[in-house]
Amino acid sequence: MLRVEGLHAHYGRAHILHGVSLALAKGEVLCLLGRNGAGKSTTMKAIMGLVPPSAGAVLLDERELAGQPPHAIARLGLGYVPEERRIFAGLTVSENLEVGRRPPRAGLQPWSADRIFALFPALATMRQRAASRMSGGEQQMLAIARTLMGNPTLLLLDEPSEGLAPVVVERMAVAVAKLKAEGLSILLSEQNLGFAAAVADQAVVLESGSVRHTGPMAELMRDAELRAKFLSV
Amino acid sequence: MSRCGAGVRSRADPALDTLVIQALNGLASASSLFLVASGLTVIFGVSRIVNFAHGSFYMLGAYLAWTLVSHGPLAGLGGFWGFWGGILLAALAIGLIGALAEMTILRRIYRAPELFQLLATFALVLVVQDLVLLFWGPDDKFGPRAPLLRGAVEILGLRFPRYELFLIAIGPVMLGLLWLLFHRTRFGILLRAATQDREMVAALGVDQRLLFTGVFFLGSALAGLGGALQLPREAVTIHMDMAIIVQVFVVVVVGGLGSLPGAFLAALLISELHAFGILAFPRITLVLVFLVMAVVLVLRPHGLLGREPEGAPPASEAGQPLPGPAPRWLRGLGWAALALLLALPPFLGEYPLILLADFAALVLFAASLHFIMGPGGMASFGHAAYFGAGAYAAALLARHLAAPMEAGLIAAPFFAGLVGLAFGWFCVRLSGVYSAMLTLAFAQIAWSLAFQWIEVTGGDNGILGVWPSEWARGRLAFWYLSLALCGLGVWLLRRAIHAPFGMALRAQRDSPLRAEAIGIDAFRIRWLAFALAAAAAGVAGSLFAYGKGSVFPSSLDIPRSVDALLMVLLGGVQTLSGPVLGAIAYAGLQEQLARLTDLWRLVLGLVILALVLFFPSGLAGALQRRRGA
Ligand SMILES: Nc1ncnc2c1ncn2[C@@H]1O[C@H](COP(=O)(O)OP(=O)(O)OP(=O)(O)O)[C@@H](O)[C@H]1O
Ligand SMILES: [Mg+2]
Numbered sequence: 001m002l003r004v005e006g007l008h009a010h011y012g013r014a015h016i017l018h019g020v021s022l023a024l025a026k027g028e029v030l031c032l033l034g035r036n037g038a039g040k041s042t043t044m045k046a047i048m049g050l051v052p053p054s055a056g057a058v059l060l061d062e063r064e065l066a067g068q069p070p071h072a073i074a075r076l077g078l079g080y081v082p083e084e085r086r087i088f089a090g091l092t093v094s095e096n097l098e099v100g101r102r103p104p105r106a107g108l109q110p111w112s113a114d115r116i117f118a119l120f121p122a123l124a125t126m127r128q129r130a131a132s133r134m135s136g137g138e139q140q141m142l143a144i145a146r147t148l149m150g151n152p153t154l155l156l157l158d159e160p161s162e163g164l165a166p167v168v169v170e171r172m173a174v175a176v177a178k179l180k181a182e183g184l185s186i187l188l189s190e191q192n193l194g195f196a197a198a199v200a201d202q203a204v205v206l207e208s209g210s211v212r213h214t215g216p217m218a219e220l221m222r223d224a225e226l227r228a229k230f231l232s233v
Numbered sequence: 234m235s236r237c238g239a240g241v242r243s244r245a246d247p248a249l250d251t252l253v254i255q256a257l258n259g260l261a262s263a264s265s266l267f268l269v270a271s272g273l274t275v276i277f278g279v280s281r282i283v284n285f286a287h288g289s290f291y292m293l294g295a296y297l298a299w300t301l302v303s304h305g306p307l308a309g310l311g312g313f314w315g316f317w318g319g320i321l322l323a324a325l326a327i328g329l330i331g332a333l334a335e336m337t338i339l340r341r342i343y344r345a346p347e348l349f350q351l352l353a354t355f356a357l358v359l360v361v362q363d364l365v366l367l368f369w370g371p372d373d374k375f376g377p378r379a380p381l382l383r384g385a386v387e388i389l390g391l392r393f394p395r396y397e398l399f400l401i402a403i404g405p406v407m408l409g410l411l412w413l414l415f416h417r418t419r420f421g422i423l424l425r426a427a428t429q430d431r432e433m434v435a436a437l438g439v440d441q442r443l444l445f446t447g448v449f450f451l452g453s454a455l456a457g458l459g460g461a462l463q464l465p466r467e468a469v470t471i472h473m474d475m476a477i478i479v480q481v482f483v484v485v486v487v488g489g490l491g492s493l494p495g496a497f498l499a500a501l502l503i504s505e506l507h508a509f510g511i512l513a514f515p516r517i518t519l520v521l522v523f524l525v526m527a528v529v530l531v532l533r534p535h536g537l538l539g540r541e542p543e544g545a546p547p548a549s550e551a552g553q554p555l556p557g558p559a560p561r562w563l564r565g566l567g568w569a570a571l572a573l574l575l576a577l578p579p580f581l582g583e584y585p586l587i588l589l590a591d592f593a594a595l596v597l598f599a600a601s602l603h604f605i606m607g608p609g610g611m612a613s614f615g616h617a618a619y620f621g622a623g624a625y626a627a628a629l630l631a632r633h634l635a636a637p638m639e640a641g642l643i644a645a646p647f648f649a650g651l652v653g654l655a656f657g658w659f660c661v662r663l664s665g666v667y668s669a670m671l672t673l674a675f676a677q678i679a680w681s682l683a684f685q686w687i688e689v690t691g692g693d694n695g696i697l698g699v700w701p702s703e704w705a706r707g708r709l710a711f712w713y714l715s716l717a718l719c720g721l722g723v724w725l726l727r728r729a730i731h732a733p734f735g736m737a738l739r740a741q742r743d744s745p746l747r748a749e750a751i752g753i754d755a756f757r758i759r760w761l762a763f764a765l766a767a768a769a770a771g772v773a774g775s776l777f778a779y780g781k782g783s784v785f786p787s788s789l790d791i792p793r794s795v796d797a798l799l800m801v802l803l804g805g806v807q808t809l810s811g812p813v814l815g816a817i818a819y820a821g822l823q824e825q826l827a828r829l830t831d832l833w834r835l836v837l838g839l840v841i842l843a844l845v846l847f848f849p850s851g852l853a854g855a856l857q858r859r860r861g862a
Contacts, residue, residue: 071436071438071441074436082436088426088433090425090429091422095426099437102437
């Protein structure tokens with residue numbers, strides 16, 4: 001469903017991505033792995049059009065995304081949940097969801113506030129609360145929920161477990177698994193291997209902006225040497 | 234700020250009833266002010282553009298309403314619909330004009346540095362000024378009274394106009410409506426979200442262009458409404474734009490940029506201050522208002538209810554290395570020009586010599602502003618204060634002490650430098666728009682003093698008889714004097730940029746934290762640079778005064794500050810030759826245009842717009858790029 005080929009990206013003059021390629025099949029979860037600064041977030045931003053790719057192709061169901069503005073890419077079905085969450089702190093939970101709301105998409109069960117609150121019951125009790133007064137875990141849930149309101153067909157989920165307590169990470173993994181079970185395709189980025197192993201089908205390992213390994217997640221989990229080479233700190 | 238409210242006042246006996254009426258007058262002014270300020274603050278919140286043209290939209294609203302109410306097809310309706318229909322239609326039309334300006338011009342410069350955006354909106358101011366003159370002529374226009382709101386009611390035995398009561402109600406009602414818009418509609422919620430993080434809003438599938446156009450429609454319509462509602466209150470004049478924009482800037486900055494309740498509060502504060510200031514200190518009302526602004530900004534750098542902007546600031550120019558030594562061809566050109574400037578003048582007539590001397594003063598003025606903007610990374614909207622300080626230092630010495638020119642030329646940089654030290658101490662603590670606004674406030678204080686302290690400064694009549702000494706009275710001698718002093722000033726400023734002081738100045742601009750870490754006292758460096766620039770501007774101002782033989786408050790008013798900004802921005806902030814080229818290009822263009830056409834503002838505005846859109850790095854930058862390519 002998503003195919004990235006030879007993606008290059010720059011921040012100003014700094015050349016960050018050097019020809020990243022990956023492919024994600026419908027209904028799959030693909031996990032980007034790599035140490036800090038490997039280029040995971042930049043890959044997502046380049047796909048989303050937030051950092052315009054300087055070369056390469058990004059194809060969603062064979063439709064070219066590279067070169068389009070972020071809002072157009074979002075409307076084509078990509079839902080982006082940034083690493084920093086970037087919830088609208090001055091808005092309430094309900095208002096944050098309203099910002100993300102888009103018209104229903106053909107062939108998908110549309111997301112509503114009620115369906116969101118069923119997925120994240122913790123949010124249901126704080127609809128009118130200002131987002132600035134939420135815990136990190138709640139903010140992460142809200143960030144995902146807000147993006148789901150856009151009825152995406154593919155979710156870009158950047159390090160959802162970052163900075164969360166173990167219990168909350170587990171709850172997050174359950175939620176992601178549930179989304180996957182409902183047929184959503186997900187491009188995940190993770191440093192938490194346990195989390196990744198629990199939900200991902202495929203793994204792509206990045207280092208210095210290049211792909212160093214591509215294969216099933218299970219295989220990576222079996223291969224301690226590979227993990228030591230690219231992932232241990 | 235000369236809006237005297239209605240009602241009966243007795244200055245001798247500020248009894249309770251007078252105080253109440255005066256408070257009501259203040260409330261009515263506050264409402265009008267809030268209408269316009271709310272539009273500006275809403276636009277700024279989303280687009281981060283400080284829209285100078287907002288005052289022009291206000292003025293256009295008033296003119297358009299005047300036409301609609303008294304001459305348009307609606308006027309035929311007469312009475313209630315003729316009047317109120319005209320007011321509303323004018324507001325809507327101004328909203329559309331604002332949206333159009335956004336779509337055609339401002340949309341292209343959201344990523345440009347703040348000051349360029351300002352330049353573009355100021356170009357709009359110029360264009361609108363001439364268009365208004367073209368369509369409506371220079372005469373003041375008087376609107377009809379508002380149907381249903383004619384006459385007065387009696388309050389505590391004093392008569393108070395009905396229309397003012399209506400205005401008092403309009404402010405809170407509009408605040409309420411805007412609150413509903415921002416909290417109860419999808420458009421409003423999106424606007425609030427975009428105020429915080431517009432990139433994220435885009436990533437969620439919202440087309441920002443619609444939001445931006447929408448917010449310009451809303452904000453401009455509010456300005457238009459504010460202008461249209463003045464119709465029954467005061468004459469419609471071609472000076473409304475500048476008068477209101479300064480007040481509105483004060484309100485918006487004191488309230489906190491982007492904050493609606495803040496704007497409301499500040500409008501109340503400023504208007505009441507003004508209303509009661511007239512009773513207590515009739516002579517220094519203007520100073521009072523700007524003083525309050527300065528105090529608020531020093532105590533609360535982001536305004537009463539403003540918040541420090543969160544998240545990533547809008548992309549600004551990355552720190553640029555100091556341009557290397559000027560390329561050989563440019564240096565050659567410079568020497569050739571200097572040779573011409575020395576050799577040619579004896580063969581020139583009186584008028585070209587006067588012009589040349591003016592240009593020299595302007596070049597130094599521009600170079601002094603460039604010194605704090607380029608290497609210093611600070612912005613000043615009020616640089617005319619120091620130009621004027623120099624001019625007035627010379628003039629006051631001449632008038633009160635009959636001092637000769639030599640004394641004036643020596644005193645000017647010291648006096649202007651001292652003023653710079655005093656004002657700079659406040660201004661350099663802040664950054665970005667707030668700092669720029671504070672410089673504007675101080676410049677307005679200086680202007681108010683020159684304007685209102687009639688015994689000393691002569692007020693609007695200025696000071697005449699500021700002539701050069703005998704030996705420099707000839708135009709040729711005065712030109713060589715100007716060339717020498719301005720050349721020296723520019724050369725000294727350049728030396729300072731290359732000296733360790735200049736390096737420290739650039740270091741604190743590029744990376745304040747790192748600069749502090751290596752022991753640079755950023756505050757001191759900025760402060761000194763500010764004072765130095767002020768002193769240089771003072772020299773320019775005094776030369777200008779001796780060249781003209783007189784000084785008027787206009788030597789430190791806003792248009793003059795804007796002149797300096799335009800010269801620097803036209804030349805390009807990050808080149809050393811920029812201010813020189815910019816000053817000559819701008820002053821020359823203005824001079825030529827004024828001679829060729831009555832519509833010089835229109836043409837100049839269009840030229841500036843074209844430059845901003847096509848040469849965002851200024852003239853010198855464009856030249857260098859061509860050579861580099
Ligand atoms: N805004 C930016 N400007 C300049 N360089 C950046 C910017 N953001 C990231 N980089 C650089 O790009 C490289 C890749 O960063 P990226 O954020 O993609 O890494 P990551 O794999 O997501 O790391 P992490 O696990 O820490 O989130 C890093 O070297 C980083 O320093
Ligand atoms: Mg990252």
